[in-house]
Amino acid sequence: xxxxxxxxxxxxxxxxxxxxxxxxxxxxxxxxxxxxxxxxxxxxxxxxxxxxxxxxxxxxxxxxxxxxxxxxxxxxxxxxxxxxxxxxxxxxxxxxxxxxxxxxxxxxxxxxxxxxxxxxxxxxxxxxxxxxxxxxxxxxxxxxxxxxxxxxx
Amino acid sequence: xxxxxxxxxxxxxxxxxxxxxxxxxxxxxxxxxxxxxxxxxxxxxxxxxxxxxxxxxxxxxxxxxxxxxxxxxxxxxxxxxxxxxxxxxxxxxxxxxxxxxxxxxxxxxxxxxxxxxxxxxxxxxxxxxxxxxxxxxxxxxxxxxxxxxxxxxxxxxxxxxxxxxxxxxxxxxxxxxxxxxxxxxxxxxxxxxxxxxxxxxxxxxxxxxxxxxxxxxxxxxxxxxxxxxxxxxxxxxxxxxxxxxxxxxxxxxxxxxxxxxxxxxxxxxxxxxxxxxxxxxxxxxxxxxxxxxxxxxxxxxxxxxxxxxxxxxxxxxxxxxxxxxxxxxxxxxxxxxxxxxxxxxxxxxxxxxxxxxxxxxxxxxxxxxxxxxxxxxxxxxxxxxxxxxxxxxxxxxxxxxxxxxxxxxx
Numbered sequence: 001x002x003x004x005x006x007x008x009x010x011x012x013x014x015x016x017x018x019x020x021x022x023x024x025x026x027x028x029x030x031x032x033x034x035x036x037x038x039x040x041x042x043x044x045x046x047x048x049x050x051x052x053x054x055x056x057x058x059x060x061x062x063x064x065x066x067x068x069x070x071x072x073x074x075x076x077x078x079x080x081x082x083x084x085x086x087x088x089x090x091x092x093x094x095x096x097x098x099x100x101x102x103x104x105x106x107x108x109x110x111x112x113x114x115x116x117x118x119x120x121x122x123x124x125x126x127x128x129x130x131x132x133x134x135x136x137x138x139x140x141x142x143x144x145x146x147x148x149x150x151x152x153x
Numbered sequence: 154x155x156x157x158x159x160x161x162x163x164x165x166x167x168x169x170x171x172x173x174x175x176x177x178x179x180x181x182x183x184x185x186x187x188x189x190x191x192x193x194x195x196x197x198x199x200x201x202x203x204x205x206x207x208x209x210x211x212x213x214x215x216x217x218x219x220x221x222x223x224x225x226x227x228x229x230x231x232x233x234x235x236x237x238x239x240x241x242x243x244x245x246x247x248x249x250x251x252x253x254x255x256x257x258x259x260x261x262x263x264x265x266x267x268x269x270x271x272x273x274x275x276x277x278x279x280x281x282x283x284x285x286x287x288x289x290x291x292x293x294x295x296x297x298x299x300x301x302x303x304x305x306x307x308x309x310x311x312x313x314x315x316x317x318x319x320x321x322x323x324x325x326x327x328x329x330x331x332x333x334x335x336x337x338x339x340x341x342x343x344x345x346x347x348x349x350x351x352x353x354x355x356x357x358x359x360x361x362x363x364x365x366x367x368x369x370x371x372x373x374x375x376x377x378x379x380x381x382x383x384x385x386x387x388x389x390x391x392x393x394x395x396x397x398x399x400x401x402x403x404x405x406x407x408x409x410x411x412x413x414x415x416x417x418x419x420x421x422x423x424x425x426x427x428x429x430x431x432x433x434x435x436x437x438x439x440x441x442x443x444x445x446x447x448x449x450x451x452x453x454x455x456x457x458x459x460x461x462x463x464x465x466x467x468x469x470x471x472x473x474x475x476x477x478x479x480x481x482x483x484x485x486x487x488x489x490x491x492x493x494x495x496x497x498x499x500x501x502x503x504x505x506x507x508x509x510x511x512x513x514x515x516x517x518x519x520x521x522x523x524x525x526x527x528x529x530x531x532x533x534x535x536x537x538x539x540x541x542x543x544x545x546x547x548x549x550x551x552x553x554x555x556x557x558x559x560x561x562x563x
Contacts, residue, residue: 040517042532043531067499070561
């Protein structure tokens with residue numbers, strides 16, 4: 001059996017204890033989306049600001065609200081750091097890359113996704129060994145994807 | 154057979170399983186219970202020697218299978234003191250039993266503005282079917298609130314029941330363990346002219362049950378929480394009430410006759426048992442009932458009261474302010490269900506850490522999200538006991554919780 005140290009890596013616990021980009025953004029102009037895990041009741045509220053149009057669109061700010069376990073909270077916290085300031089196209093690529101890392105079946109990885117830097121997010125690799133926690137890890141990412149879709153740039 | 158924990162445990166094959174070299178500490182029986190050898194053997198034996206359709210074919214084997222199935226019904230009737238086996242309806246699970254009540258009785262008797270009274274500690278199975286009726290036909294749902302220690306606050310019960318057509322409540326909360334005064338609540342419902350519906354899923358496996366002494370009208374419960382197989386649930390109802398209710402699902406077995414123009418229904422219980430029922434499951438359920446009867450429901454309840462007292466004292470004693478256990482402290486009015494908050498840890502993380510030591514608990518909303526809102530939490534960790542649990546299991550839980558701090562360093 002994989003040990004707890006595979007799951008609760010120090011960087012994950014650090015993001016859990018001190019979550020980055022927590023809070024709210026005025027909505028509108030921010031896009032507000034909610035995600036929840038029906039199995040455990042965890043809820044997340046995500047606020048997204050996008051600047052620019054088309055290929056020039058940039059994720060200018062993301063804030064996270066709601067409650068969740070160490071995995072969902074740290075994953076969302078790291079996600080905000082990874083996408084803020086990045087082109088929207090790269091944010092989508094990061095979502096695909098992350099879901100691929102989580103081993104989500106049928107996920108459609110596109111050419112070039114592998115070039116997206118995962119950075120600290122690699123620490124969440126261990127979650128794959130605890131299948132029931134994968135839903136926790138991807139909760140924030142699905143919520144971001146929904147917000148980006150709604151931004152429609 | 155006197156209640157002897159060591160003997161009881163030997164009846165459950167899964168309890169001898171080890172994961173990563175250490176024993177299983179199964180504290181999730183409020184979710185579903187483990188199965189004794191005799192239940193497994195009864196189902197295997199039936200499948201190997203007696204399996205056939207029931208109520209349809211006239212050869213000897215089919216008669217034998219029908220008799221085995223009906224013996225399950227008689228055992229359940231005996232367990233809850235039904236006045237006739239015909240008052241026991243087999244369903245898929247207790248959730249289906251609750252939906253049957255809302256669809257059949259509610260469908261025939263509830264219209265716009267009619268009031269259904271529920272409580273704040275109900276399982277989703279006793280909430281959503283009524284909300285579906287509300288959305289379809291505009292019934293009103295009222296709620297009995299809770300006291301600070303998680304018991305029903307009955308101060309305004311008479312006003313809440315005023316004009317109500319149904320009072321539907323749990324006989325034991327799956328989150329708080331709270332056991333309300335069921336007979337008193339049934340009497341109050343009847344005084345107000347309301348139907349008394351009892352969700353007894355958590356109650357029947359752990360307590361001697363007498364539906365007639367309760368004075369209830371309809372009672373739902375399930376097999377899989379009382380050492381029986383999953384896939385079969387029960388509804389008990391007073392015969393004249395069941396006779397008057399329209400059918401729930403249509404199809405084979407539930408009809409008296411069918412023509413091109415229409416159908417007539419079979420008498421109960423067949424009226425509510427459309428299609429091939431859970432045959433093998435009824436056979437296993439009978440073995441489970443006989444197992445519980447051999448141990449004695451009063452002795453099972455006594456064992457669990459002692460264990461719950463020990464668990465409350467052990468966890469509060471070891472962790473003090475670091476643990477909040479919801480629900481009443483008095484084990485006379487609570488069953489062996491302990492939902493708690495531990496330090497600042499999220500229940501998902503608590504259960505993950507406990508799993509490292511094979512301590513199996515449930516983390517989440519326990520299908521009682523409205524109650525979570527009332528408690529002001531998103532989710533809890535829940536340890537729930539059954540007849541095979543002992544003080545060693547509680548100690549294992551406490552030891553595993555003590556280890557949680559090392560990882561999170563809060």
